[in-house]
Amino acid sequence: MKKTEEISRARFLAGTAAVAVTASTLSAGQAGAAGRAPKRRGLKHRGVVYTVGAGETPGTAWSAARMREDVRVIRGELHADTLDVTGDGVDRLTTTAAEAAERGLHVWLQPTLGDIPPKEILDSIAECGRFAERLRRQGASVDFSVGCEFWLFVPGIIPGETVLERVANLQSGSVDIAGMQRRLARFTARAAAVGRSVFHGRLSYAAAQDEAFEPVDWRLFDVVGIDYYAAFRRPSDHVRELRRHLRWGKPLAITEFGTCAYVGAPEAGGMGWDVVDYSKEPYEIKGDLVRSERTQAAYLVDLLEVLESMGLYAAMAFEFVTPDAPHRPDDPRYDLDLGSYALTKSLKDRPDDPASNWHWEPKEAFHAVARHYGRRARPLPRRNHG
Incomplete structure (x- = not known):
């Protein structure tokens, strides 16, 4: 298939703003139906999201050697038992999934493409699904997700040639929501059929957490998948919010959850990234943020305790590394890591050189999640899958 454009996290999370604006109207006065929580306690799968992509520069592009080392760390030091492999590029996706499987990790494989014809998106789903099936038949533990929030990524569901145009149209209030939801349902059904x-x-799919905005017919799937970015002071509020997704009687996976490392980030939810002014060159942080890795770490662990208490199927922290959001400890104005949800901070050897080599270092969130996962870790046998 043709090389596709990588969708940056900033562009993806821009959609969350549109959801927040639109869903606040759709959800007014509506109480979600609550399902009964499963009796089993403790997550079955504890993981992290690993995004593969072309990168904004050649230096931050996906690298097989770097990926293999990252997967080693994810298994051996973060103590995750699951890798959510997402992004674009069938070769990158399948190579990373194969490495995770070989190291004994549970694989959650999810192609995420956008701004290309729907047929090409379906072709990518088919290619990745066939590879996931080969891994499964070779003995690997694999779930396959056909995609993520199609309303944002797939052209033709919301008017607009690009993700940004679709978000702008949604925020303007000019979109026929009922028509959008019908088109979304048709494409989701097509994607599910291709996956099957x-x-x-x-089989699964990653949906926005607000059902009023993105209703999904979960009868098409085996696992309910929700991207969850919510801030509540009381654990019981998270439980109430998530329980509505259990009424289908199917396992519930939190396909993304997390926050950024500054004071106030959890309250920003899925808009935590919106602290970077991308109109300036170089990109610059808006306002005077107070960096706080402790804030990020505390949010992740507190939410993990809630998810464990509900006995959910899986939870994948977003995300392991964000190479295109480097940390600048010497100059907070350009500390783009403040807009990153990653458990690690990326540092360039030469901060002012776009082509500079880089490495990552763990944040407090990495250590906090590692302790949480480590206390609950089960032995993961390394395997060879041929």
Whole structure:
């Protein structure tokens, strides 16, 4: 298939603002139906999201060697038992999934493409699904997700040639929401059918957390997948919010959750990234933020305790590393890591050189999640899958 444009996290999370604006109207006065929480306690799968992509520069592009070392750390030091492999590029996705499987990790494989014709998106789903099925037949533990929030990524569901145009149209209030939801339902059904035709394990999809905005017919899937960015002071409020997704009687996976490392980031939810002024060159942080890795770490662990208490199927922290949001400890104005949800901070060897080599270092969130996962870790056998 043709090389596709990588969708940056900033562009993806821009959609959250649109959801917040639109869903606040749709949800007014509506109480979500609550399902009964499962009796089993403790997450079945504890993981992290690993995004593959072309990168904004050649230096931050996906690298097989770097990926293999990252997967080693994710298994051995973060103590995750699951890797959520997402992004674009079938070769990058399948190579990373194969490495995770070889190291004994549970694989959650999810192609995420945008701004290309729907047929090409379906072709990518088919290619990745066939690979996931090969891994499954070779003995790997694999779930396959056909995609993520199609309303944002797939052209033709919301008017607009690009993600940014679709978000702008949604925020303007000019979109026919009922029509959008019908088109979304049709494409989701097509994607599910393609996934079923090539993959015979557990099938899923990653939806926005607000059902009023993105209603999904979960009868099409085996696992309910929700991208969850919410801030509540009381654990019971998280439980109430999440319980509505259990009424389908199917396992619930939190396909993304997390926050950024500054004071006030959890309250910003899925808009925590919106502290970077991308109109300036170089990109610059807006306002006077107070960096706080402790804030990020505390949010992740507190939410993990809630998810454990509900006995959910899986939870994948977003995300392991964000190479295109480097940390600048010497100059907070350009500390783009403040807009990153990553458990690690990326540092360039030469901060002012776009082509500079870089490395990552763990944040407090990495250590906090590692302690949480480590206390609950089960032995993961390394395997060879041929």
